[in-house]
Amino acid sequence: MKKEDVPQQGGLNAGCREVNYAVDGDGRYTLESSVGWEAKNIALRQAWEAIVEQLRETLAEIKAGKKSALAYYMAKNQMDPALLAQYSGVARWRVKRHLKPSVFAKLSDAVLTPYAELFGISVATLRTVPETPDLLLAELDHAEDVNL
Amino acid sequence: MNIDFPHRQFAHCESGVTANLLNFHGLPCSEALVFGIGAGLFFGYVPFIKLNFLPLTTFRTGPGSIFKKATRRLGIEVGKQTFRNPLAAANAVDRLLAAGCPVGAQTGVFWLPYFPPAYRFHFNGHNLVIFGKEGDDYLISDPIFEQPVRCPAADLRKARFAKGALAPKGKIYYIEKMPQQFDLPHAVEAGIREVCRVMLKTPVPLAGVRGIRLLARQMVKWPAKLGEKKTILQLGHIIRMQEEIGTGGGGFRFIYAAFLQEAAGVLENDKLVTLSQRCTEVGDLWRDFALIASRVCKGRAAVQDSFDDLAKLLHQCASQEELLFNDLQAALGR
Numbered sequence: 146m147k148k149e150d151v152p153q154q155g156g157l158n159a160g161c162r163e164v165n166y167a168v169d170g171d172g173r174y175t176l177e178s179s180v181g182w183e184a185k186n187i188a189l190r191q192a193w194e195a196i197v198e199q200l201r202e203t204l205a206e207i208k209a210g211k212k213s214a215l216a217y218y219m220a221k222n223q224m225d226p227a228l229l230a231q232y233s234g235v236a237r238w239r240v241k242r243h244l245k246p247s248v249f250a251k252l253s254d255a256v257l258t259p260y261a262e263l264f265g266i267s268v269a270t271l272r273t274v275p276e277t278p279d280l281l282l283a284e285l286d287h288a289e290d291v292n293l
Numbered sequence: 294m295n296i297d298f299p300h301r302q303f304a305h306c307e308s309g310v311t312a313n314l315l316n317f318h319g320l321p322c323s324e325a326l327v328f329g330i331g332a333g334l335f336f337g338y339v340p341f342i343k344l345n346f347l348p349l350t351t352f353r354t355g356p357g358s359i360f361k362k363a364t365r366r367l368g369i370e371v372g373k374q375t376f377r378n379p380l381a382a383a384n385a386v387d388r389l390l391a392a393g394c395p396v397g398a399q400t401g402v403f404w405l406p407y408f409p410p411a412y413r414f415h416f417n418g419h420n421l422v423i424f425g426k427e428g429d430d431y432l433i434s435d436p437i438f439e440q441p442v443r444c445p446a447a448d449l450r451k452a453r454f455a456k457g458a459l460a461p462k463g464k465i466y467y468i469e470k471m472p473q474q475f476d477l478p479h480a481v482e483a484g485i486r487e488v489c490r491v492m493l494k495t496p497v498p499l500a501g502v503r504g505i506r507l508l509a510r511q512m513v514k515w516p517a518k519l520g521e522k523k524t525i526l527q528l529g530h531i532i533r534m535q536e537e538i539g540t541g542g543g544g545f546r547f548i549y550a551a552f553l554q555e556a557a558g559v560l561e562n563d564k565l566v567t568l569s570q571r572c573t574e575v576g577d578l579w580r581d582f583a584l585i586a587s588r589v590c591k592g593r594a595a596v597q598d599s600f601d602d603l604a605k606l607l608h609q610c611a612s613q614e615e616l617l618f619n620d621l622q623a624a625l626g627r
Contacts, residue, residue: 146542146577157411162439163539164304166325166547168573174325174551176304184580184587188532189411191590192345195526223345223403223415231456280410 151177156186157193193280196223200278207274213249215240217274218264233259295425298395300434300441304541304548306420307359308333309436310397313422317395318468320367320475324436326559329552330366330480331359332487334545336614337500338508344458345414347530350508352544354491356399356418356459360466362487366480370470375462379450382463386423386431389467395424395434399464401455407435407442417459423449437539481556482625488549489622492614502615509607516596528603529590532583543576550576553621564624568617575613582606 148167158181165179203220206212219229226244230237242248243256254268261268298317303309308328315322328334333353340348353359364371376382389396401417402408425432430443444452453463492501499507508531515524535544550572557565582603589599 146547146573146580158409161409163437164302164541166304166541166551172570174547174554174569176302182536184532184583185536187587187591188529189537191525191529192414192533193411228415228457 148175148177151179152182153180154183154186155180156183157189196220197278197280200280204274204276204278207246210246213244213246214272214274215249215260216244218260218266218271219244221278221280222264229260229263233263235259295427295432296390296393296395298422298424298434298441301436302439303436305333305353305539305545306435306437307356307418308363308548310420310422310434311360311363313434313436314395314397314468315363315367315369318369318471320471323551323555325548325551326481326555327363328359328545328548329488329556330484331361331363332484332491333359334488334549335491335500336502336504336544338504338511339499340511342458344416345530347527350531350534352535352540356420357464357466360397360420362484363480364468366483367475367477368472369468371466372469373464373466375464377462379454379463382453382465383446383450386465387426389465390423390426394467395422397422397466398453399461400449400452401457401461402452404448404452404455405435405444406448407433407438407444415455415457417455417457417461478560481559485556485621485625489618492618493622502611502618505607505611505614509604509611512607513600513604516600521596524596524600525590528586532586532590535579536583543579546572546576546579560625562624565621568621568624571613571617571620575610575617578606578610578613582610 146165146167148169151165151167162178162180164176166174167177169175199220200217203212203217207214207217219226224232226237226240230240233240243252257268257271261271264271299313301313301316303312303324305324305328308324308331311331312322312324312327315327335351335354337351338348342349374385376385386396386398398421399417400419400421401415402419403413403415405419422434423431424434429446431446431449432441433444434441453461455461495501495503498504515527519527536542541548550569553565553569553572557563557569585594585599585603585606588594589596589603
């Protein structure tokens with residue numbers, strides 16, 4: 146990659162600049178700052194869109210009474226029952242049980258505390274879900290669509 | 294408890310951390326040199342190991358190996374520890390900081406609050422240097438950021454004890470003793486020989502040049518086998534592993550080309566200058582691959598046609614890398 150070819154196409158990186166290796170006019174390697182590359186932005190945005198879609202599906206299932214609110218926060222933190230069990234210290238079979246709405250409704254605050262602490266939210270919040278996925282990714286919708 | 298630690302921004306976390314630590318301890322060196330001596334370049338396609346539910350494709354060796362190999366080849370004595378108890382893990386860092394020793398740590402990106410939200414995935418192989426503590430904040434030199442950053446102790450604890458694949462278990466590492474003198478040419482040569490070996494003479498078909506060819510052969514079958522949606526997710530995953538923050542571009546091939554250029558001076562071997570240029574060309578080829586792949590992801594190109602083209606490009610990468618590493622081995626002589 147030549148120095149003048151280092152891409153400067155911003156995306157989801159919130160203004161962070163990274164370093165690219167490129168050759169200058171004399172053929173020597175230099176470190177060049179880059180705000181991003183469209184090919185990468187597409188791949189990253191695609192990964193987040195997959196997460197948002199999963200959250201939408203989970204919300205629909207919660208509304209239909211098939212899953213508990215815990216399923217939403219698990220998906221929001223990009224976890225599956227196995228990973229959530231490792232993080233929260235709750236056994237995997239219990240995590241899976243807690244994903245059922247009938248079981249979840251009867252759980253005490255004490256049982257829900259490890260989950261709430263892990264996700265950084267209150268127990269009261271853990272019992273509710275938002276209407277639409279609430280990710281802290283404002284740029285996801287507004288990311289500029291550069292033509293390739 | 295603050296150490297005057299010179300922070301430099303680099304492309305890749307582990308080679309950057311190692312270069313910054315060596316620099317602090319009196320051996321000024323570039324990231325590329327550390328990456329090359331530590332034999333960081335690799336290719337592996339392991340479809341049965343899943344990362345974020347997608348098959349693992351990697352362009353580098355496993356976490357920790359660059360630091361380990363680079364320091365060993367330079368004759369540097371290092372300390373390394375993992376922990377079960379988070380409190381003991383925090384105390385060990387505080388003790389080292391009090392003794393004036395900056396500490397390298399393996400962490401999970403998901404829990405680091407100073408990362409842009411879009412980069413916060415469950416990836417546990419991220420390295421950084423802890424060089425001070427102010428109140429409840431640790432001062433951190435994270436080589437992929439422009440400036441040193443601060444991180445609350447509670448968040449750092451979560452990051453150091455991230456769970457899942459590659460769990461860091463609070464791992465820390467630091468330099469204990471630097472040798473009187475370094476045998477740089479020897480270290481550089483050993484690093485190059487190892488990369489040539491893993492890229493060319495791997496016993497398993499998943500690694501090195503054979504791994505690239507395996508990926509090329511399997512990839513053309515994806516659209517029919519997995520359906521369009523899953524195919525595109527897997528393809529996007531490869532782009533991310535190749536180009537995501539931390540590779541310096543072209544799946545580490547550009548960093549390695551920079552290393553070969555530097556190695557030409559260290560070994561006084563002009564052949565490496567030409568080989569460095571060829572390595573840059575391979576990197577450019579990988580960039581072409583990522584560009585075409587991203588168009589497929591965006592739905593701007595027909596899927597099956599493009600997959601045939603993509604596979605062709607990968608075979609081209611494999612052939613060029615095979616020739617490159619063969620010639621590299623030959624250039625070093627017996």
